[in-house]
Amino acid sequence: MKDKKKIIAIVIAVVVVLGIIAGALALYFTRYHKDELDTEELYRQNVAAVGYENTIETAYPTTDVYGIIDKHFRSALPEGKTEKKVAIIGYDGCRADILTEMQQTGAVSYLLSKGASINLTYCGGVNYPAENTQATSTAPGWCSMITGQWADVHGITGNGITKAVEPKMLMTTLIEEEIIDDAAFITRWKGHFTNDNSTYKDEKAYCEENNINVNFNLRKNNADVHSAAMAEVTSTDCTDFLFAIYENTDSAGHNFGFSWNNPVYQDAFITEDNYGYEVIKAIEARDTYETEDWLLIVSADHGGIGTGHGGPSIQERMTFVVMNREWE
Numbered sequence: 224m225k226d227k228k229k230i231i232a233i234v235i236a237v238v239v240v241l242g243i244i245a246g247a248l249a250l251y252f253t254r255y256h257k258d259e260l261d262t263e264e265l266y267r268q269n270v271a272a273v274g275y276e277n278t279i280e281t282a283y284p285t286t287d288v289y290g291i292i293d294k295h296f297r298s299a300l301p302e303g304k305t306e307k308k309v310a311i312i313g314y315d316g317c318r319a320d321i322l323t324e325m326q327q328t329g330a331v332s333y334l335l336s337k338g339a340s341i342n343l344t345y346c347g348g349v350n351y352p353a354e355n356t357q358a359t360s361t362a363p364g365w366c367s368m369i370t371g372q373w374a375d376v377h378g379i380t381g382n383g384i385t386k387a388v389e390p391k392m393l394m395t396t397l398i399e400e401e402i403i404d405d406a407a408f409i410t411r412w413k414g415h416f417t418n419d420n421s422t423y424k425d426e427k428a429y430c431e432e433n434n435i436n437v438n439f440n441l442r443k444n445n446a447d448v449h450s451a452a453m454a455e456v457t458s459t460d461c462t463d464f465l466f467a468i469y470e471n472t473d474s475a476g477h478n479f480g481f482s483w484n485n486p487v488y489q490d491a492f493i494t495e496d497n498y499g500y501e502v503i504k505a506i507e508a509r510d511t512y513e514t515e516d517w518l519l520i521v522s523a524d525h526g527g528i529g530t531g532h533g534g535p536s537i538q539e540r541m542t543f544v545v546m547n548r549e550w551e
């Protein structure tokens with residue numbers, strides 16, 4: 224009997240130890256190991272399945288978004304409209320292939336159901352695809368969209384670099400030229416305008432000194448970014464230029480892998496796409512919506528591969544723009 228108890232105890236101990244080893248290995252492979260199934264071939268297949276209007280080879284530079292927004296604000300008001308507005312709903316680190324996972328209650332499929340355009344764009348610099356002159360990272364990615372320039376002009380080759388006041392963000396320029404009254408820049412990442420080496424630290428100071436009404440709004444987390452965005456679009460005097468960035472996909476990617484094969488990454492996209500949907504529905508529910516001319520843009524700053532980004536792979540370089548009008 225004694226021996227039997229001993230054997231049972233040993234078996235239990237072995238099972239526990241094996242369980243711990245298996246758990247550690249699972250954590251290692253999901254969290255730190257590059258996903259070997261995340262091939263360029265699969266990426267291309269998925270991107271084709273999304274239904275983009277262009278191809279990886281004909282993707283537009285993310286810097287073009289600047290001109291599209293600028294043109295929106297500077298062109299004549301359509302019949303019956305009295306005010307122009309823009310919302311950029313940013314999905315940080317959201318790969319272009321994960322849009323295969325779009326849900327009915329997401330911003331992307333909702334905009335598409337109402338005739339939106341959907342195009343591939345690219346980040347990462349001037350000489351694509353020959354060479355990267357700026358990292359496929361957060362600061363350079365958004366900076367190129369919002370200044371209309373690559374790092375050869377704005378100097379933001381990576382994170383942790385403070386931009387000179389020039390070239391200015393489009394919202395700063397539009398307020399200075401009295402094209403719009405105000406803007407709201409909502410983020411949870413301190414690298415944009417909070418840290419000592421943040422991208423827009425000097426531009427924020429410039430705006431404050433010159434009474435340029437850009438509301439630089441740092442929030443604690445994604446849910447908090449969402450509350451601030453919802454508060455903005457549901458208020459009577461909603462900002463003219465909303466720029467709100469959700470980081471669900473970026474966090475999931477860094478922690479568990481930027482990969483279409485990864486259900487954690489898929490869920491992160493679905494969560495932020497739901498946030499975007501709620502913002503758009505709230506805009507459409509505004510009392511003054513019928514007299515407002517909204518340009519709605521859902522986009523990303525970079526993709527990712529393994530648990531990182533910054534390099535030149537197509538998984539990192541490709542981004543996308545979904546918007547409620549044709550690309551022109």
Ligand SMILES: [Zn+2]
Nearest residue numbers: 315316361524
């Ligand atoms: Zn990012």
